[in-house]
Amino acid sequence: MKTRGKNQKIIPRILQHTLFWGIAIVLFSQLFRTSAYVNTVDYIYAALFHATLAVAVYANFGLLLPYLFDKKRYIPYALGIIVLTLAGTGLNWAFFEFVTDLLGFYFISYFEWTEIAGFFVLYLGLGTLLKFSKAQFRLGKLEKEVAEREQRHTENLLNALKSQLNPHFLFNSLNGIYSLVITDPEKAPDVIVKLSDVLRYVLYDSDCEKVSLADELRQSENYLDLQSMRADCRRAEISFEKHGDPKGFDVAPLIFLPLLENAFKHGIKGDVSDAFLRIRLERQDETLYFSIENNKGKTDGAVNRQYGGIGLENLRKRLDMLYGDAYAMEISDADTFTVRLRLPNLTEYELTMPDR
Template identity: 45%
Template sequence: MFIPIPIFAALWTYEQWRWLKTLKADMAKAELTLLKSQINPHFFFNTLNNIYGLVVEKSEQAPEVVLKLSDMMRYTIYNGKEDLVPLEDEINYLKNYIGLHKIRYQKKVEIVFTHEVHEGIKVAPLLFINLLENAFKHGVEEMRENAFVRINMQSKGKQLLCTIENSFDERESNHSKGIGLENLKKRLDHLYPGRHELIVEKKEFIYKVQLNLEIL
């Protein structure tokens, strides 16, 4: 059957547009997968070394550390590949991370995690861990005293607000952007285009990051 050239051209253009749109979607999905896979693995390796030390010392804390680390690895591997996860699961993931740090620190550190969120909220997985990891790595790790990390998460209507503050020593700390923060920014651009705000403040030996998300 003969198809007029203008109609054929229109069909061809439409098919090319649809192919290009699908290709862009596939590329975005592939990039998101890559960004998720770049979550810093050093924490897991360091924790395994800590577990070895606890086992050698026959510490009663060893089983607790193994359980927390197992839960975190399971969440990272299985829940991390999901598009959305319950916010409660993200909160428990952060609690396990904090719990492991509390066990391994030999110095006094103030760690406070407060949260007041509505039930049923779902978010993209592993959004907050890089920010919390930076708070420990560039703040608490390098301070000898008066170290603290304070996390607050709350939901207001369609807004989810997460604020993380940590002390730091200006002489020691190097709060560079790093690959973790850059990856987070790219993920937010993909997952929450026009629906997120990432604010970074640094003053008076306090480093503060606030992530605001508009949840559907």
């Protein structure tokens, strides 16, 4: 398998080089023919002339260019080209002087050595440019492949984080509906409709890179209504202050729901006396400030780290991938549990994720 793959790379390269030298020989035969028509001897001498050029070109490919690419030292490389040009010119003269027949028949006899050296400089320069172009093309292709691979990895990671959120959210919501069916069954249909709306948002609308702040707020309020109908939430103090117009402001989807979920799971429950949940949202120009504060239960130390911590950590990872350094998230876990979030307007700010 390795030999086959290696041959698949070498054969096209040999064909490319053969095509290049073949075209060069034909052009030289046309330019320096000895009569009105190109004769066989013209092709022979053109091929012999290019044989000495090929020695210099492949010495450049095999010795000088690898040194240049590795060391990035241009002056030694330029000196090497000069030496290679002089050596190639001398080899060319010796070849036609002592090896080939019909001395004086071909243009080599009446060209000055400086003109012959010019051909070597031309071919060496052309070969170097082709190598640089090929290296640049490979680099661009590699960078594109890396970017595509990183994009796929980011999308897969985001989907994995969302898939962790969806069952967690559904589990808590179904618990709330179960409590409501027992305590107030007449309200259950309306609650199920709201749950369906929230689940549609979580499962489908969250595939978008950004959503309107109004949509995110509406689903957050639906979630608050769902959870507020639980028996242990009816005694809690729940407030949601909103300041500023949400119109024209976009956010990444599923930003607020994990924070609300965490607050209800660990702040508003049976073992919390005088439970409260205070939410505040304020828009200042193209910046959004969101804070959520709740008191904690007696067993929140280990439980919050085990369950709530997962949701918050997933949220932070998503924010890192979507907003980069443009957001801020602060968590305070003293007497109360508080999360403060600052987000830019995605209408003006491009997501750091690569375009899909």
